[in-house]
Amino acid sequence: MTHDTESACKACTESNPVQEQTASNGTNKCKKGKRQPKKKGWYDYLWIWPIVFFTLGFFNIMFAWLGMIDFLVPLGFAIFAGNKRFCNRYCGRSRLFDLLGSKLKLSRKKPHPKWMSSSPFRYGFLVFFLTMFGMMIYQTYLVAAGAQSLTEAITLLWAFNVPWEWAYTAGALPEFTAQFAFGFYSLMLSSTILGLIAMAAFRPRSWCAFCPMGTMTQGICKLKKKN
Ligand code: SF4
Numbered sequence: 001m002t003h004d005t006e007s008a009c010k011a012c013t014e015s016n017p018v019q020e021q022t023a024s025n026g027t028n029k030c031k032k033g034k035r036q037p038k039k040k041g042w043y044d045y046l047w048i049w050p051i052v053f054f055t056l057g058f059f060n061i062m063f064a065w066l067g068m069i070d071f072l073v074p075l076g077f078a079i080f081a082g083n084k085r086f087c088n089r090y091c092g093r094s095r096l097f098d099l100l101g102s103k104l105k106l107s108r109k110k111p112h113p114k115w116m117s118s119s120p121f122r123y124g125f126l127v128f129f130l131t132m133f134g135m136m137i138y139q140t141y142l143v144a145a146g147a148q149s150l151t152e153a154i155t156l157l158w159a160f161n162v163p164w165e166w167a168y169t170a171g172a173l174p175e176f177t178a179q180f181a182f183g184f185y186s187l188m189l190s191s192t193i194l195g196l197i198a199m200a201a202f203r204p205r206s207w208c209a210f211c212p213m214g215t216m217t218q219g220i221c222k223l224k225k226k227n
Contacts, residue, residue: 054189062168084217097207141176143175168181
């Protein structure tokens with residue numbers, strides 16, 4: 001259950017800042033079953049953001065650095081405010097899944113299997129994701145140290161190398177910044193592909209059930225709540 005508008009039920013959001021981030025059908029019915037009037041905010045259009053991000057990165061890989069916004073902002077909300085406001089309101093990716101799955105009817109809208117939102121799977125996927133992130137940082141380090149040359153390719157689903165050399169022209173910035181950009185774009189694209197598959201097979205936002213950012217921020221919020 002999620003709230004995605006300014007008019008989200010205050011009783012719910014205040015009493016439980018750590019909300020389940022699983023499937024949403026686009027309604028804004030609150031936890032207590034009351035319908036809230038829907039008021040459109042600028043963040044309702046954030047589904048545009050992933051499209052802009054991937055388009056820019058297709059032509060110039062250095063724009064992949066902008067993806068750090070999706071990495072740092074949710075962590076910022078969780079660490080400093082102890083909430084999942086990014087998930088509930090500002091996440092462009094989940095809004096895109098909602099749009100494609102609900103409005104464009106590209107989702108079967110079936111409940112996802114229980115294991116998908118189980119703790120072992122979610123935390124296991126988080127560990128996998130962070131390991132891949134760590135390897136990407138290591139590759140960046142190798143290029144920075146001159147131990148490896150720049151790989152002008154992206155890796156899809158952590159397995160398939162796809163040449164992407166048109167998107168990079170050597171310039172004033174050091175090559176390791178491009179290596180990071182190729183790696184980060186790969187990570188973002190791979191996770192979006194997984195999210196699209198989950199969207200088509202299950203409910204539009206089924207990816208949220210095991211999204212590493214959602215798992216991380218939920219964990220942080222729980223820890224903060226305890227202290
Ligand atoms: S769980 Fe992930 S994809 Fe879902 S709203 Fe949160 S950050 Fe976005």
